[in-house]
Structure formats: C-alpha cells, structure tokens
Amino acid sequence: MPFIPHTEDDTREMLAAIGASSIDDLFDEIPQQLLIRSLDGVPPALSEMEISRLMRERAAQDGAPLCFIGAGAYEHHIPQAVWDIATRGEYYSAYTPYQAEASQGTLQTIYEYQTMITELTGLDVSNASLYDGASGLAEASLMAVRSNRKAKSGRILLAPGVNPNYEKVAVAIAGSQNITFERLPMNAVTGNAADQLDAGTSPVALVIQQPSFPGTLEDVDRLTDWAHENGALVIAVVNPLSLALLKAPGSWGTKGADIAVGEGQPLGIPLSSGGPYFGFMTCRQEHVRQMPGRIVGRTTDLEDNPGFTLTLQAREQHIRRSKATSNICTNQGLMVTAATIYMALLGFEGLRQVALRAQQNTALLISKLTELPGVRRLYEGPHFHEVSIRLDRPIAAVLDALARRDILGGYDLGDALLVCATETKTEVDIDLYVDTLRDILATRDLRRA
Amino acid sequence: MPFIPHTEDDTREMLAAIGASSIDDLFDEIPQQLLIRSLDGVPPALSEMEISRLMRERAAQDGAPLCFIGAGAYEHHIPQAVWDIATRGEYYSAYTPYQAEASQGTLQTIYEYQTMITELTGLDVSNASLYDGASGLAEASLMAVRSNRKAKSGRILLAPGVNPNYEKVAVAIAGSQNITFERLPMNAVTGNAADQLDAGTSPVALVIQQPSFPGTLEDVDRLTDWAHENGALVIAVVNPLSLALLKAPGSWGTKGADIAVGEGQPLGIPLSSGGPYFGFMTCRQEHVRQMPGRIVGRTTDLEDNPGFTLTLQAREQHIRRSKATSNICTNQGLMVTAATIYMALLGFEGLRQVALRAQQNTALLISKLTELPGVRRLYEGPHFHEVSIRLDRPIAAVLDALARRDILGGYDLGDALLVCATETKTEVDIDLYVDTLRDILATRDLRRA
Amino acid sequence: MKTLIFEKSRNGRRAFAQAPSSVDDAAIPEALRRKDTPRLPEVSELQVVRHYTRLSRQNFSIDTQFYPLGSCTMKYNPRACNSLALLPGFAGRHPLGPVSHGQGFLACMYELQEMLKAVTGMQGVSLTPMAGAQGELAGVLMIQAYHKARGDLERNEIIVPDAAHGTNPATATMCGCVVRELPTGSDGDIDIAALKAAVGPKTAGIMLTNPSTLGVFDRGIVEVAKIVHDAGGLLYYDGANLNAICGKVRPGDMGFDVIHMNLHKTFSTPHGGGGPGSGAVGVGSRLLPFMPIPIVRATERDGATWYDWIAEDELPQSIGRLSGFMGNAGVLLRAYVYMRMVGRDGMRRLAEYATLNANYLQARLRDVGFQLAFPKRRASHEFIVTLKHEAREINLTAMDVAKALLDHNYHAPTTYFPLLVPECLLIEPTETESKETLDNFVAAMTAIVTEAKGGKSFKEAPYTMPVRRLDDVKAARQLDLAFRPPG
Amino acid sequence: MKTLIFEKSRNGRRAFAQAPSSVDDAAIPEALRRKDTPRLPEVSELQVVRHYTRLSRQNFSIDTQFYPLGSCTMKYNPRACNSLALLPGFAGRHPLGPVSHGQGFLACMYELQEMLKAVTGMQGVSLTPMAGAQGELAGVLMIQAYHKARGDLERNEIIVPDAAHGTNPATATMCGCVVRELPTGSDGDIDIAALKAAVGPKTAGIMLTNPSTLGVFDRGIVEVAKIVHDAGGLLYYDGANLNAICGKVRPGDMGFDVIHMNLHKTFSTPHGGGGPGSGAVGVGSRLLPFMPIPIVRATERDGATWYDWIAEDELPQSIGRLSGFMGNAGVLLRAYVYMRMVGRDGMRRLAEYATLNANYLQARLRDVGFQLAFPKRRASHEFIVTLKHEAREINLTAMDVAKALLDHNYHAPTTYFPLLVPECLLIEPTETESKETLDNFVAAMTAIVTEAKGGKSFKEAPYTMPVRRLDDVKAARQLDLAFRPPG
Ligand SMILES: Cc1ncc(COP(=O)(O)O)c(C=O)c1O
Numbered sequence A, B: 001m002p003f004i005p006h007t008e009d010d011t012r013e014m015l016a017a018i019g020a021s022s023i024d025d026l027f028d029e030i031p032q033q034l035l036i037r038s039l040d041g042v043p044p045a046l047s048e049m050e051i052s053r054l055m056r057e058r059a060a061q062d063g064a065p066l067c068f069i070g071a072g073a074y075e076h077h078i079p080q081a082v083w084d085i086a087t088r089g090e091y092y093s094a095y096t097p098y099q100a101e102a103s104q105g106t107l108q109t110i111y112e113y114q115t116m117i118t119e120l121t122g123l124d125v126s127n128a129s130l131y132d133g134a135s136g137l138a139e140a141s142l143m144a145v146r147s148n149r150k151a152k153s154g155r156i157l158l159a160p161g162v163n164p165n166y167e168k169v170a171v172a173i174a175g176s177q178n179i180t181f182e183r184l185p186m187n188a189v190t191g192n193a194a195d196q197l198d199a200g201t202s203p204v205a206l207v208i209q210q211p212s213f214p215g216t217l218e219d220v221d222r223l224t225d226w227a228h229e230n231g232a233l234v235i236a237v238v239n240p241l242s243l244a245l246l247k248a249p250g251s252w253g254t255k256g257a258d259i260a261v262g263e264g265q266p267l268g269i270p271l272s273s274g275g276p277y278f279g280f281m282t283c284r285q286e287h288v289r290q291m292p293g294r295i296v297g298r299t300t301d302l303e304d305n306p307g308f309t310l311t312l313q314a315r316e317q318h319i320r321r322s323k324a325t326s327n328i329c330t331n332q333g334l335m336v337t338a339a340t341i342y343m344a345l346l347g348f349e350g351l352r353q354v355a356l357r358a359q360q361n362t363a364l365l366i367s368k369l370t371e372l373p374g375v376r377r378l379y380e381g382p383h384f385h386e387v388s389i390r391l392d393r394p395i396a397a398v399l400d401a402l403a404r405r406d407i408l409g410g411y412d413l414g415d416a417l418l419v420c421a422t423e424t425k426t427e428v429d430i431d432l433y434v435d436t437l438r439d440i441l442a443t444r445d446l447r448r449a
Numbered sequence C, D: 001m002k003t004l005i006f007e008k009s010r011n012g013r014r015a016f017a018q019a020p021s022s023v024d025d026a027a028i029p030e031a032l033r034r035k036d037t038p039r040l041p042e043v044s045e046l047q048v049v050r051h052y053t054r055l056s057r058q059n060f061s062i063d064t065q066f067y068p069l070g071s072c073t074m075k076y077n078p079r080a081c082n083s084l085a086l087l088p089g090f091a092g093r094h095p096l097g098p099v100s101h102g103q104g105f106l107a108c109m110y111e112l113q114e115m116l117k118a119v120t121g122m123q124g125v126s127l128t129p130m131a132g133a134q135g136e137l138a139g140v141l142m143i144q145a146y147h148k149a150r151g152d153l154e155r156n157e158i159i160v161p162d163a164a165h166g167t168n169p170a171t172a173t174m175c176g177c178v179v180r181e182l183p184t185g186s187d188g189d190i191d192i193a194a195l196k197a198a199v200g201p202k203t204a205g206i207m208l209t210n211p212s213t214l215g216v217f218d219r220g221i222v223e224v225a226k227i228v229h230d231a232g233g234l235l236y237y238d239g240a241n242l243n244a245i246c247g248k249v250r251p252g253d254m255g256f257d258v259i260h261m262n263l264h265k266t267f268s269t270p271h272g273g274g275g276p277g278s279g280a281v282g283v284g285s286r287l288l289p290f291m292p293i294p295i296v297r298a299t300e301r302d303g304a305t306w307y308d309w310i311a312e313d314e315l316p317q318s319i320g321r322l323s324g325f326m327g328n329a330g331v332l333l334r335a336y337v338y339m340r341m342v343g344r345d346g347m348r349r350l351a352e353y354a355t356l357n358a359n360y361l362q363a364r365l366r367d368v369g370f371q372l373a374f375p376k377r378r379a380s381h382e383f384i385v386t387l388k389h390e391a392r393e394i395n396l397t398a399m400d401v402a403k404a405l406l407d408h409n410y411h412a413p414t415t416y417f418p419l420l421v422p423e424c425l426l427i428e429p430t431e432t433e434s435k436e437t438l439d440n441f442v443a444a445m446t447a448i449v450t451e452a453k454g455g456k457s458f459k460e461a462p463y464t465m466p467v468r469r470l471d472d473v474k475a476a477r478q479l480d481l482a483f484r485p486p487g
C-alpha cells in the first residue's frame, strides 16, 4: 500500500476504538448497490523504480528538437536556483496561506511578487495570480464590466493583434454573461489597428496586445487615448519579458492602461506542454475591489511587527459566494513563487539582457530567412522576439519536413509562419534552421524533403 | 563578475575603510615578480545558460547504455526523496559540524547512520565515513596494526576474493608504514580460499571480502575462526546491500569479524563515474579509539536535553596532529546523509526485496547466458548478484561489440567476464543482452559484430 | 527576518551568471520604448538563494507538519511525481509542438483520461480545467449547452446546498445562472422535501458533493438523482471529496452527469502554497458532445498506438477552450505518475484508510469530550467538530483552537466552514498520516481545552510562529499591497 | 524534536513504493544466510521526508547563514553546479564503462586538468585524491618516490610550520616520515634562520600554505624555496588557501614542486556537512612520472579529440591508486562547471574580492577595538583576531564569542586554530558575501563585546539554537554512538 503507513496492529486498534469490526463497516451508510468491487480500468501499481523507467522512456521518446515556436509560450533559460528553491517541501507542499501566521514564507513571497509585477507593468496593484494569460483576459473582461459601470453595452473591443486563442477562452468563460467581443479592423501593411476606428456604442473596454500575436508592435499610445476618449477602459495583454524593453501599460497614452494581464510563463516557468503557467493581473488602485483572485497585504501583528496576510477577502468566493468577483480559488501559487525568484535573480538589468538578446536573435533569424527565395515578412515595422513570415510553399508541409529533421520551425498561422528565437538560440542554431529550410524549400516534393 | 555582489560604490567605500587606493594595493606584500597578468589556460566565463547547454550536450553524448557492469559499483534505483532532501541547502551547503549547536541536523543524521550501519554489519560502533571502500581497506589495515599490538609482523593476509583494486589502494596508502599484503592461495574450483592454509608468522589481520570480487560466496565462518586462532584480526569487506541476505560480519565464525569496511555506494549513491561514494567502517567497541575519522556521540545539553556532538576527537588530526589515527579530515558526509535517508526509506525489508530481486535477476541472466554455446561459469557455488563467466571468444572484443550496440556487458577479468544484473533490470533487458550476445558470438569477425 | 528582497537591493548589484553576455541596444522605435527603470531588486545569486530559502522556512507544509485541513486533502506528495514531470523531455516540450514530437507525453495524458473515467464511472474526460473552480465552470457551461442544444431555454437555476463550497455558487453566477440554496437536514443529508420543492422547469441542475463537506455520505443520493433528473435537471458532482470514495463508489453510478476532480487533492499533486491544481472534468454520455477542448485521442496506426488531439471541428458543440493551451499539463503528469504508483488496489485502499483515519480521529476526539456535528453518522474522510459549547462556556472559539494548534506544530483544521455549523472545525487527516500522529493531535486538542478550562486565553495565540496574530482589519483598511521605497 | 527515526518505527510499516515487487527467497546456503533482523527503521515515506526535512532545518548552512569560517572558504555553491553534475548521463555512468561511452565526461575531466594546471602553474594534474588530506598524502608519497627513484634514501623528514593545518603533520606520519616543526616569526612569515637550521640531508621536503593559515602571504617565499631546494628537498603546497591568490600568483611560480587543491574550497563544490571534497594534485616536471592514476589524456583521432585513460603501465613509477575508481568524479564535475562559469577573469576577481572582503572586515574589526594577530600585515583572504585581552579582562573567550555569534544567526569563525595564536578567531568572509553582511557581522561582534563589558556572561550561550551548549566531556566519557532500543 504505497504511502499508507498503517500496520496491521494499527488498523486493528483503530477499528476497535471506532467500534467497527472491519474497514468495510465504515462504508455501511453507502447504499450497497453502489459499491464497486474492482477497478479494471486502472492498471496494477508500479513501484517508483518502474514508473521512473517508464516516464524516462516516454520523456526521451520524442527527442529534443530545436524549437522556434513561440505563439504565447517561450523557451527561456531558467536559472537552476529557481526550481531548486520553489520545490523545497516548504513551498511545494504548503496549502493556500489561510493561516497567515504559519504561512509567512508564501505570503511574503507573494507580496514581493505583487511589488515586482506592478513595477514591471507600471500599475498600482496586483493579485496573487490567475490560471493563465488566456483566462486572465476573460477575468479582466468581467472585471472591466464591473468597473466601468457607465458602459452597459457589454461590448469588449479587441485590437487586431490579440491572440485568437485568448479570444476563444474569453468567449467561453465570460460569454454567458452577456459580454460580446469584437475585433477592430486591421491595417494590412502593419498588422496593427486600422487608422480610422469607430468605437460604436459605449464600449466597456478595449483590449490591446503588445507585442501583438503575429509579432508586430502596436501604437499603444494612440489606441489607449482613443479608448479612453470613447469611455472604454484599456486592458493591456503583455508579455512580461517584453516590458524590459517596451513601454509599460501604466504609461500607455495619456492616462495609461487600466488593467494589465498576461502570461507569466516567460518569467522562469518551463514550457511543459502548456502548463502550469500563471496569469498575472495588475490594475489601477481604483479598481482593486473589482479584482478577482487572492491579494496579499502587509500589516502588523500583536507586537506591532510587520507581517503579511491575505486581504480584501470579501471579494472572494469563500466569503461572498454567489456574489464574488470570480469563482477562482486554487490559483497558480507555486509558479508565482518561481517567477518571483526568477525576477529577483535577473533584476531589471538581467531581464533587459535576456530581452535584448532575444530581440536580436530574432532579428538575425529574420534577416537570414528573408534572404531565402520566396521568404518575406508578412508585416512591416519593428518587432520584439517574434515575427510572421510568408513562404511560397504550403506552411504545414514545410513544418512537417522541418520536424522530421528535429526542427520545430514555428507556429502555423495558416497564411504565414510565426517564428521566434529567444536568448536560448545560438548563431549555430539559427544557421542550422536557415540551412535546413533552404534545403527543404529547394525540394520539389515536400513529403520527401 | 559571477557570484561577487560588490557594487562599484561598495568597492570604493571598502577600500577607503582599509586605507588602500586600489585592490591591487592589497596584494602589495607579494613579490611583484610573482604576480601574473592573465590566465590564458582558462577560457572566458560562460553564463549559466551556456554551461548548461554544454553540459547537457556532453551528458547526452554518450547515450544511455544498458549496463551489466558491477565490479564494485552497482546500479540501483534511488528513491527520488533521497537526493531531493540531501541537496536541500541546509544539508548540501553546511560545513563539518564542529559547532554542534548549529549542526544538530547533520549530527543527528550521522548518529542515525552510525546506528543503521552497525545494525547492518552486526558490529558495535561506526565512524562517520571514509572516502570510499578501497581507501577504507587501507585505513582498516592501519587500524588493525594499531589494534593488534601483539602482532608486530605488519603482515596483512588477503583472502583470494579481495578486489584487486582495493589491494592496490591499500598498498599505495598504507604501504610506506612497513605493512605488507599477502594473498592466501585459492581453490580453483570454488574461487574461494584453499582448504589448507598457512598463516605464517604473527599475521596482523586477515581480510575477507564477501561476496568476493569474482562473485563467489566465501566460507566466512571457517576463515574467521582460522584467523582468530592464528592471532589475527578479521577485516570484513562487504557490500552493504548483500547484508540483507548474507550473514553480518559481526556474526562470522565464533567471535565475529573485528572490523568491517566497504563501499557505501549501493545505499542510494549514483554511479557517477566512480564517486563521490563513501567508505563505511564499523568495529567492535574495544577498537573504537583506534578508529580513523569522525564519530558522533549522543550527549546532553545544559538543560539536560539530548543532543549530538562530534566525539573522541583526540584521535583526529586537528587535535592529535602527527599522532592522529589518520590524516582524514573532509570525509563523504553528504553521501552518508543520502545513505541514511535511503536506508530509512527502504528499511530492512525493503533492502531485502532489492537484494532478492538482484540475486534472482542475476540468476536468470546466468542461466540464460550459460545456455549459449561456449559460455559457462568460472566458479561453482552460490552467488549474490554478480557472477564470473567464461567465453570461448576474446572478452575484450566481445565487450567492444556489445558496447557498439549500447550494452555494457560486464567487467573484463582477463580470463573471464564478471556480470551483474541488479533489481533495475527487467526480463526484457536480460533477454536483450542474451540475444545480442548470441548474435555476436555467432559472428566470425568480432570487429564486424 | 522580515526584510524584503527590495531592502537588500543595491544599485548595480547583479546575479551575473544569469545574464546572457551583453548585447547592443534593441531596434525599437523611441515612442514604444520603456524609459523608466522598474524597481526590481538588484541582488546577488547568494542573496536570492538565502532570502527565499529562509522565507520558505516560515511556512508550514506537508513535508514538515501534519495538516488536517478539511476539504483540502493535504496528503503526502510523492517526490517522484515532481521529478518525473520535470524530466527534460516533458518540461521542455512546447505546447504547440507537433504530435509527432509528443507521443510520450500524449500517451500519459490519454491513459490519465482513461484512468479517471474508470475511477469516476464517467464516459468522457477532458483534462483542460486548471483547478476545481474551472472544472465547475466547465461543468455548468456543459449543462447549459446541453439544455440549449435541446431547445430547453428557460433552465437557468442551479441548486446548491447550503453546505456547499463557495466556488459552487460563485461558478453558477459566473455562468449567468441563478443560485437556489438548499437546506441540509439535521442528519447532514439533503432535505428531500426541500429539494422536491426547489426543482422545476427552471432547474438547470444541482451541484453536490458526496460525501458532502459536512463529512457524511448522503444516503439519499439515488433518490436525489431521480428527483433532479425527473425534473429535467442534470447533476453536477464536485469531486473535491473523491478521496473518500475512490475505488469504492463512483459518481457515475450515483447518477451524476458531470464531475470535476481536484487532482491536487485526491491524486496528490501538490498545493504549492495556493496552486497550481487541476480540475479535470468527466461527463456521462449526455454531455460528451459539449466537453471542453483539447482532448487526447488514441488510434491504431501501423500496428502501433498513435496519439493526437481531437480537432476543434470534430467537436462542434464543445463549450470551447478554457486555457491558452491544454491546461496544467505538468500537474496532470504528476497525477498520472501518482495514479500509476498507487494502482488498481491502492485506489480503493486510499479511500479506506482515509476513512479509517477520519473515523478513528472522530471517535478519539468524541471520547475526550469534543462535540461532533453529526455524532450519529459515520465520518467520511473528514468530519466536523463544533466548539459552540466551548465558545459559550470557556470562551474558546474555533479560531482560538486553530491558532493554539499552530503552537503545537500542527496546521489548523479548516475553520468556520461549512457555514451552517457554528464554531466548526472540519478535520481531514488523510490516509498518509500514521496513528501516532493522530494520537498526538488528540493530545494537543485535549491540552488546549484543558488549559482553556484552567483559565488560559488563546486570543493572542500563536506565540511561536514567525509573527504573532496579525491584524486583518488593518490589512484591509490601510491597504499595503506592494512595496514602494520611501521617497 | 529530537526524536530519532528509530523511535518512529513500527513493525511492518513500509515505504511501499520503494520496494520492488516481492520475489521468492534467495538461493543462498543456510550457513551463509543472515538470520537476525537488523533494526533499521520501519517507517512510511512521508515520515522519512518529514524527519529529514526537519532535521536539515537544524543546520546552519551557506544557503541560510553567513559562515566566516577561516581556512574553509565557505562561499556560495552555485545551484547549477549540482544539477549539471547530476544530469542522467553523468550520474548514471558506470566508472568502469568503456571510454567509448564516456567521451563527454572525459572531456570535462581533461579540461579540468588543464584549467587547474593553468591556475597553479604546474605541469601535470591528477584528479584522483578525494580530499585535501588525500592530496597531501599523494604529494608526500610522490616526494618520497622522487627521492627513492634518485637513490636518495635517507630523506625521511618533512618540515611543517607550527601554523600548519593538522592534516599536514598527520599526513607526513602516514607516509612514514618524521615531522619537524618550524616556528613562525613574529610577523607571521617563516623564520628563515630556523628554516636554514632545519634543512639538511634528511630533508624530504617542506609542507607550506601561502598565504599561510595565519592569514598572511609569506614575503620570503622565494628564499624559502631556494633554501629547501638547495638542501635537496622539495616543496609541497597545501592549496587550501588558493582562493586568496587564484589568478594573481601561482604556486608553480613560487617554486613549489607539488600542490593539492581543495576544490571544495576555492572551486566551490559544497562541503555537504563534512564532505565530499576533492584534493586534486598538481606537480612540477620533476614529479610528473610519479602522479597517482588514473589520469585523462587527449589525443587527436580522425580529426576529433579522443579522450582515454593513461594506462597503468604507461606510468610505471606512479605512486598508484588512491581510490577504487577515479576519485570523487561528481565533485570534479561541479568544480568544472564552476570554473567555466567563473572564467578567466573571474578567477582573478574571486581572489581580489575575497581579499578585499577580508581586509575590509579586518579594518572594521580593528577600528571597533578588536586586536589583530598581525596588525601590521595585509590580510590575505582571511585574518586572525585574538581575544587574549578580552579573555583576561572580561572573561570573554574565543569559544564564548563563537557561541554568542550563533545567537546572532552567524556561524562562528574558526576558533583556536592556528594553535600558536591564543584565543584566536580565524575569519574568512569569502568574495560572495556583501558589504552589508560584513557590516552587520561587525555590529554583532561589537554588541557581544559591549554586553560582556557590561557584565553579561556567554558561558551558557547559545540560547536560540535547537539545543543549548552540549556536554562534550560526557559525550567522550559515556560513549553513546548508536541507538539501541531499550530491552
Ligand atoms: C468542496 C470543494 N469544492 C471545490 C473546491 C474548489 O477547487 P479549486 O480550489 O481547485 O478551484 C474546493 C477546494 O478548494 C473544495 O474543497
């Protein structure tokens, strides 16, 4: 019986203390016809040695391809200290810090995280995390509806560069509450919002993603001011690493964005097939009571020493139940711990170096790729570490051919290929990609490339 | 400057406090002609990201062959908890527990280790580790000379089954102190000590290895009694895992062995190209003051609560200097921590299961191998998890051929092959070995096999 | 010891090994550039390691303390689950990588889906929800989609017992439903009469846990299911308490149409100081078309099994996507490893021993004088003690006991939940704790009451924690949610 | 909290996930079988995790405290060194695996040898010694072998300064040599006259550290080397203090013939609560033929570099093998990673900043009134404070200060070593500590002396550790070296 410490003596004594004659007795209030006798769908137990071997084989089975995919999740170097510390039992196996006095480690860490992420986004307050970037946009939309009381339309406008999956998630989660999402028209040359925009009737909020999903840099100042002029709040969707180079949402336009959300994964979280990551959310002070999720505050104890505790809990489901700002309970705490350690290790200068290196690796990759015949950029203009390119061959088939040579060449946008080279890529890696692609493009039958 | 926290301001202020105008000033007592200006032999610094990639490539470069080599180091499953805990900063980055009050964690762990390893070997006291099994034999030999005052010959007898490398190490380390090592004659059928033995003049000690290096089981009772009758002490060299099945040194013969040493690696230590492992050493109470190395004792504190501290330090180099029992200072502490956790997790029953499984895997392997043409056992008799086999082809060439197919087929004894299948091997692994060997043996030119 | 990392910061200090070798400036237009310098800490690697290592030590955790936190299933998190989920091939896999480069990972996910189906008795499983609450959301959205697909458009009421976890009503609201609260009978079971009165043509469904958060198994569950189904509603099972019945009874067999599972409870993925979790959902046949995507499929291909994703257009009625990719994949891997290690028989045994521990602790606490909320009932894997007498007579509240227990080196049980039991402690020992631990816990509980009877007040407990009792009111009134350096 | 793991044991309890599925009995003859059952603990996996996690927290460590332990170089151990050394390809490699399956590992070892040669200015390096003391043994054995090979058979004296570490004289004895102790001059340098008197035809060699354990660089080193060489002896360099001069001065250039390096000091492999370390040895040209085996060699083969071992018969004069395999390979990998991360310039900088920190701390402590052992000298990477006045006047000994510092959350400096300085503290801050830490340490030292002057006694310190001051005399008199259950 793995993980069960009971000896036969223990079981006997415990049953005696209960006054039961067998463990089955303890289940005697359950209608007998419901009890099952065996669980054929679950295989017999493996020892740790056996499962370790199985998992090692499965993890190794798919090789270690060279990956140029981004599209919302990014390969970065994660300093070893990050997870060495985050997986210490005291962080890893702790519960939500409801008993503040016995949870100061987690609470102070979150308080530090809140500080760092508000500094990075240039906004006032942060929660302790949401599930991920995409669901973060859903929560931000619901929050905007609560915050922007004047706008009763339920209309949330999306800049053209918002990640389509984020929109899908927002629709799925927030869609049943009479909220609609509408895309602004696009300027086909820049990939950004069109020059002439019509806000329609009392929009609740405008969502601006920077860098945009296809890798362009949006004119955030103009859009922010335009939204505010039209009575809409501004929800920024940002890659936190990009904020080492790009203007913080709190500084967008004249007044700054109202809410910022995004995927925290670039801050020290492994790619891990898509999760666990964490969604961050920061906002202006005035909206704090509409914020979903846990929030940590600094206060004092009986002896007037500083200490940390969960606060503003009256927003949350365990207190406010059906009137809570959200149903979120378990969040992505451990990821926040890791991200905090990551940010502390890197500091702003370290983040800037990582961002710069990623920007330049991508610039190098793009300049080499666009020298290949038939390869050109989809949109003009500056970029961070991701760019959309056109090929004159079917993208899916090219990607397949690359994958067969253990290169994951990017994300298939249908009409274009979204490529990304973070700081983890060397010039050798980039050349390997370019040379392999050249080779493939030179092949007539891509299935044989 | 990796790992150096000084800001320019710090450096300036610190130099001012010292009254120096530059860091170079601090080296002004060093003869100037000795100062070097650069270190061409060391490459420029790599970031953690760069060295991580390099090391991952190097670690992957040699594949993950299926390994049937033992010969003193054994592949075992190591429960994940062992190193998760042993590499916690508090164990990993602590110093030798000289300040007992600030080192109770390490000290209690060693005390528990001493308890476990004495229970396992059936002897009274243990030290806190030696470097490895081989150097452990050297120390045991020196210790025997000190303990057995009556025997002045300096002659240490070795049973035929003692690991030849252990003998080499003992000669290198202890050889300058007028100690000689002599092998007892062998019975060519069993591989064990000959039936008729002559002890010669006042031997200091007899070293018996169980299981023997070529994998036989020695008649330890007879040899132990014979040694004692001849005034020699008995030094047991044992695989600690084998003690889950085999008689403990403390029970050998009528009086038991006097000293037991061995390689602690099978107790949760990774193979890691040969180290760090740890040498264990236990002995009868009467020899404790001749023991080399650190020893932890339980005592009480000012409030009469129990606590742990290094004890009998008057044996050690930092107190007794040129008259110490050994020069050992830094030992293999972290490995002992890991081994303690390993033994606690497995318990005696768990060790027994591991040992049984290894024994039976090896039995299966041998029975299948000896069905191949030209393959037979070198010695008769029972075995633990290692057996010597004869081939009618050149061993080195066969091993090369196996290695090319990513099977490490055993250890080359010159005239035989020493093979081992621990609990980590499945029947599929064993069949793969047997089938591959069949294939190779059927090939005329081994260089092409 | 309360120093913030920011207070250790010095201009120009760095953890240099972590920065890529420096590069020139970026080609980013002036107007889009960041000009200010956010105040992230500037510290050395040693400072970071020391700071967060020390902080971690200010936490209680399963690896250091007994944690009898009802409803949370704080059981041992096997260390192997973590390390195997972080194997480079798993940790480094990009979520949008092709399935050709994810067969090992997808095999685990597929088998996890199958095992969860077996354990719950459901027909389909989607692993995507990222916590219990998101599983609930998925479930209620599926219930809505089901009614809508049938043209049954008026059903917008979700019935929720008063003992329910807060996420249940909060979820219903998020889905745009109206919550109807259902009272509990005095024996802890659902009040059948009240249920009959509550159901009707507006009933979309009911959200239940069984055993409930009152720590008892609802004996009338078969009838409850019939009443709701007869009224045209569906039954949602909150799987937070699955540890009590795993391998013994299956929600599918009880009549539930949809279930979420908290893999971070029953299947022992760690709570991580607040998350991440996983709220995989299982559905009966009626809801199969509505499951959230993505879902893993296995097909035979050239004699071998091939894994891929069910494409969006193959499940056109799906409620859609709930996460950017596929949910908390790394958590799912941990749950997979745990389930394989526990295995077929272990699944049943964990429920049995969790139940044994709870009933034993309940009996022992009753014997030393604590009042049980439902003294005539068997405990499930948890049970409730009410301190209403102690609060009245010796001024010892549930909160006081909770804080006093910290000084005994035990985490507090869940307090003041469920809301309907006054001064309650919801106690869940889990199967991974030994009898000695439970006995010692009883001794601590007894000592606290004895001292309180002797006149000792615990209003200022705890005394031995890194901080004394914290001022929550001040925290909420004088909001200090981020450190800003003075000046 | 002092409960032993054995006291948590219960008959039949197990960590079941760790046992291979059970098998039948072994085919072992009755007479060889074990019949008794050793009392290893019978505990669950959670109990083990909790027990050793909690125990670990009773340690001071670099990751949690400042550790100014002179002679030990307790600097930050980068976490990456550990994880990279434990990569499966390294951790799983069998020591007797063929070189065809060890090229990656051997490349690291070869490059490590080369880097160590560069740093020390020696001609050859063998990585095999498993700690400093074993490196010393190797060194003295090589010196003996050298004399013997030349037929110079009378040289059996090893000269050792009185300030030397205990391993130096102990090693000489282990090699069968006679130890001659050499006095130190009042300025901390070797007494040249005494040295001249000591050397002669029996001199095998001298064992020195420079900078010495007195924390000063011996200014007469060139003359010392000449005197010893002229007398026919060789110079052994104890590399424990290499951190002070790394990249600045090289033992080879000073005239040393053989050196050991404590990679667990200068190159930051962890001390692990007592080990493992590594005592790699470097030699000048005279001793090349005598190096201990194994040693890694690089050759060109088909245009690529090929690594293998120098075979035993290629080095027939070798002093032989010192370990079962090749020494502490995993420690060597950690040192390799560290050296590559620190790099060419970092090598020099670590000495510079270690020296800066020591001189700063020395100046600050002097300024607040502590007496330095060598006030006129520069500190190397460490320095000595003597409390002989305090001991006499306010009854505050070095031991008292050491214990009092623990209550300030600082590990004690090295006490009562070197033996020739009364009531001494040997203080080594290392380069990885920040100025603030040093300033806080000065404040703690000042507070202790101030309190002692005010009449406070520290004879019973520490007060805040898991135990109070321990009875060492009782420990030695009433030996309790293993737990045996009562009865
Ligand atoms: C009964 C019950 N239902 C639902 C939940 C919500 O699950 P989660 O926290 O994973 O969102 C919890 C746990 O907190 C719970 O205990």
Ligand SMILES: Cc1ncc(COP(=O)(O)O)c(C=O)c1O
Residues within 6 Å of the ligand: B328, B329, B330, D071, D072, D131, D132, D133, D134, D165, D167, D168, D209, D213, D238, D240, D241, D262, D277, D278, D279
């Ligand atoms: C000066 C000096 N020499 C030699 C040694 C011995 O080294 P080790 O402990 O690695 O055997 C030490 C360290 O303890 C030391 O400080």
